[in-house]
Amino acid sequence: MTARGWFLFSLMGVVWGIPYLMIKVAVDAPLSPSMVVFTRCALGAVLLLPFALGQGGLTRTVRAHWRPMLAFACIEIIGPWFTLTDAERHLSSSTAGLLIAGVPIVGVLMARFFGDTERLGVRRVAGLTLGLGGVTVLTVPHLTGGDARSLAEVLLTVLGYATAPLIAARYLKDVPTLQLTAPCLALAALVYAPAAAVTWPSSVPSAHVLASLAGLGVICTAVAFVAFLELIKEVGPTRSTVITYVNPAVAVAAGALFLCEDLTVGIGVAFTLILAGSVLATAGAGVRRGERVAAVAVPVPVTEAGALGVAEPGETGGSVGAGQGCRGAEG
Template identity: 60%
Template sequence: MSVIWGIPYLMIKVAVDGVSVPVLVFARTAVGAAVLLPLALRAGGLGRLRPYWLPLLGFCTFEMIVPWWLLSDAERNLTSSMSGLLIAASPIVAVVLARLSGDDERLSLKRWAGLGIGLAGVALLAAPELTGGDAWSITEVLLTAVCYAIAPLIAARVLRDVPSLQMTAVCLTAAALVYTPPAVLTWPDALPSAQVLAALAGLGLVCTALAFIVFFALIREVGPSRALVFTYVNPAVAVVAGVVVLGEPLTASILVAFALILGGSVLATSRAETPGAEPAAPVEAEVRPSTSR
């Protein structure tokens, strides 16, 4: 999972050089839906989604429709490694949004420190681009991180009883339908290169369809809490993939920013422990993966 959801940034960077953003997002969602929707239909339970159509639309919007456009458009100008590192700040954003939206869990000193450390890492990484580079592309990636923080809040608070496979299949199908018209209007005149086609296939088959199948199996095997440990490795995979495959620069500031963002995310999302209390059993309904990790 660390590899599967660490390499989308690399594949997006390759694909966006050969096709438009709408075509890229359409290809990813359509291929993912083509694989997962038959599995969801065979498993049954799609009728359980009907009462939740409005929050499902919100989840789909903030998890797929908006962020996949923003991220793909941003990577036309940014390196894949920088994009992956900035997205790694989404857990920090989630803590802030949860607090602002009524979460009554007290923020300990450790969590406050995590927020500050993580945001310092984001500032270190983004400041050069904001002051003398492509400020809009940085903004797009940061907005993507915000979207990835909003979507799990919707899922955790409203969609706890919705089966994950069925929810993912329906959302991917809806996103593919939304992107069909702009994809048709911007369809390439000539067949893209083999490298671009491979990246599109990888995004749809590996980073979306296979990713969810493996993720659900991982949850069944080790539980949702332990299953999410891989999310802290994703940024490292994104950086290594960008440097090794695309020859992107690996600077001291990137390494320091990575350490700050990762460390801040771990601290900011840590749970307060009650002395002498047994840890609570994980609840599967609380876990809603972000598909572009």
């Protein structure tokens, strides 16, 4: 992985590690999950739509790709963001963040179903296995503690995050990043607007709740989505999803520091396994030089040539992805 790839990987590890904290603050206010998702999407859309329109051809892009764009919006945003937010009404932010680390494992399985040929290697498979072990350690206590519904919601979130990038890689690889992200966020905002209006609070939320909503919309949505789509182009779809192994570190630290959430032995073991899996899963041989890896859609870095076999600069044209092979897998 190049220096640029590592920078973007680290950036997304942080940016998608803090949404769990912000979501928890919002739903404990308490704000409804619908309002939280609406606010997050509306802010992101307002910030990104002007840039998407400025590129020209947005209407033409939507007309040509509306079916896969609709599928991507539903599977990546409309469904998962609600289920994750609703789950955090009962789960701690650190637990939610750790469970989302299951995305790469599910992504590998889903990619095979989609016909992906990106090589994993023994070391990376071992890393994914360790990560799955960490998720298992974290999940079992909650299954016996009556949080089955919330865990099921997080599982649905994981499934969506793992599947949506595959759709983007196969059907949206020529769509410019902003022209995919902005319309999807706008659609999600429209979907949740009625429910948000009905559950709108009678009084103005506190400053820290408003700050959490702003952070979700601006940093964790607008900035992060664009960034991650670029990351996929930089390091390849499978490797890009491994940021979900780093996000838990930030989620656990943020939950303990700002919300005084307990750091149990189980969390410690799960955390260790997940991070060890992250190191192994990002190692190993990439595809051969000259082979191009399709970028998947979920948020960060740019293209690069080299051992990873990512398209040369200028070949992707700023789109979601280019080349052969599909796969991929948020916060």
